[in-house]
Amino acid sequence: MNPIGMAAASNPLPGASLSLAPTVEFVRPDLPAPAPERKVKYYRSASQIPNLPPEVAQQIEAVAQRYVFRANSYYLDLIDWNDPADPIRQLVIPRREELNDWGALDASNEASNYVVKGVQHKYRDTALVLVNSVCGAYCRYCFRKRLFMNDNDETIHDLSAAYEYIGQHTEITDVLLTGGDPLIMSTGKLRVILERFAAMPHVKTIRIGSKMPAFNPFRVTDDADLQALLREITSGPRAVYVMAHFDHPRELTPEAREGIACLIENGVRVVNQCPVIRGINDDADVLAELFTEMSLLGAPQYYLFQCRPTAGNQAYDIPITEGYQLFQQAQRKVSGLNRRARFSMSHASGKIEVVGLDAEHLYLRYHRARHPQDEGRVMVCRRDDSAHWFDDLVEVR
Ligand code: SF4
Numbered sequence: 001m002n003p004i005g006m007a008a009a010s011n012p013l014p015g016a017s018l019s020l021a022p023t024v025e026f027v028r029p030d031l032p033a034p035a036p037e038r039k040v041k042y043y044r045s046a047s048q049i050p051n052l053p054p055e056v057a058q059q060i061e062a063v064a065q066r067y068v069f070r071a072n073s074y075y076l077d078l079i080d081w082n083d084p085a086d087p088i089r090q091l092v093i094p095r096r097e098e099l100n101d102w103g104a105l106d107a108s109n110e111a112s113n114y115v116v117k118g119v120q121h122k123y124r125d126t127a128l129v130l131v132n133s134v135c136g137a138y139c140r141y142c143f144r145k146r147l148f149m150n151d152n153d154e155t156i157h158d159l160s161a162a163y164e165y166i167g168q169h170t171e172i173t174d175v176l177l178t179g180g181d182p183l184i185m186s187t188g189k190l191r192v193i194l195e196r197f198a199a200m201p202h203v204k205t206i207r208i209g210s211k212m213p214a215f216n217p218f219r220v221t222d223d224a225d226l227q228a229l230l231r232e233i234t235s236g237p238r239a240v241y242v243m244a245h246f247d248h249p250r251e252l253t254p255e256a257r258e259g260i261a262c263l264i265e266n267g268v269r270v271v272n273q274c275p276v277i278r279g280i281n282d283d284a285d286v287l288a289e290l291f292t293e294m295s296l297l298g299a300p301q302y303y304l305f306q307c308r309p310t311a312g313n314q315a316y317d318i319p320i321t322e323g324y325q326l327f328q329q330a331q332r333k334v335s336g337l338n339r340r341a342r343f344s345m346s347h348a349s350g351k352i353e354v355v356g357l358d359a360e361h362l363y364l365r366y367h368r369a370r371h372p373q374d375e376g377r378v379m380v381c382r383r384d385d386s387a388h389w390f391d392d393l394v395e396v397r
Pocket of ligand 1: 138
């Protein structure tokens with residue numbers, strides 16, 4: 001399968017003539033029947049979406065002019081089109097409210113983390129490399145939607161400067177490949193990147209942030225070259241993690257489950273992380289089922305994120321206290337093994353975990369901090385049920 005998941009059409013060889021002679025098929029009863037070819041078709045315009053009434057498509061085209069639309073046939077097939085509130089629909093189909101004037105394009109000020117083009121180095125031991133600016137579909141609540149805009153040049157195609165910087169900074173033990181979605185790249189390109197980082201003795205862990213197991217699991221299950229690459233890298237001293245992004249148990253189709261299993265069989269460790277999003281997973285039962293199922297699949301939930309106040313996200317965002325209460329309720333519904341997630345805000349100053357709530361206060365702690373003096377610092381803030389982000393809170397001690 002090619003990088004965007006579409007099988008190439010098979011063309012007859014030039015000069016080949018058609019034979020009208022009857023063909024004889026030889027069936028080997030000792031071999032399993034070949035798996036049917038699994039094609040995924042990509043859509044870049046709302047008007048191309050089957051099942052969407054033209055007048056609705058027209059309305060959302062205006063939204064897609066500002067925040068680009070992309071989806072594929074596999075993922076769109078998960079939508080119950082009779083349900084306007086369907087969570088998969090909310091995740092990929094644009095809504096007019098995205099045009100509301102709210103939030104900032106770079107809500108966590110990632111711009112301040114760049115050390116060379118395409119490389120963010122915010123925490124001492126971890127570097128982010130933005131390897132591309134395309135995903136299998138575009139989540140409407142994406143905090144990096146700025147990358148998909150025409151004038152953005154934060155990602156890199158030539159990684160020379162990234163190899164040089166990370167090679168020289170031996171304090172970096174973890175490299176996170178992100179974007180965009182690294183798994184939408186061709187396996188050949190991915191091979192070059194993984195081999196370069198795996199050859200650096202100080203890099204112990206390579207993480208791949210990807211929603212492809214949810215958006216198009218065939219990218220994993222149907223690419224023997226990718227599987228071989230993952231086996232090669234993970235048979236060495238480096239750990240490879242896929243930081244998967246499943247938002248709702250409905251995404252856990254048999255194919256997606258097969259994709260997760262395939263990654264694990266090929267030596268990859270898988271964890272899941274997602275934001276809590278209005279209309280998608282703002283339900284304790286849904287979150288509990290997601291945590292449990294992911295854990296059973298060997299891909300436990302690592303973070304549940306507070307949605308960043310990114311431009312276009314007003315309709316998807318929920319206040320911090322509501323998000324934390326949903327998280328707590330979900331945690332209470334699952335066994336200890338499935339309670340490994342943290343509820344966290346990816347703020348410009350660090351990963352801030354929400355650790356408690358009472359009638360008057362919200363208790364926070366830096367899980368990761370940009371400045372070493374903040375590492376592990378506990379903060380007590382005045383409870384404000386309308387606050388959406390750390391900046392909205394007032395610290396009282
Ligand atoms: S997969 Fe991640 S980067 Fe891609 S659109 Fe969704 S949230 Fe954004």
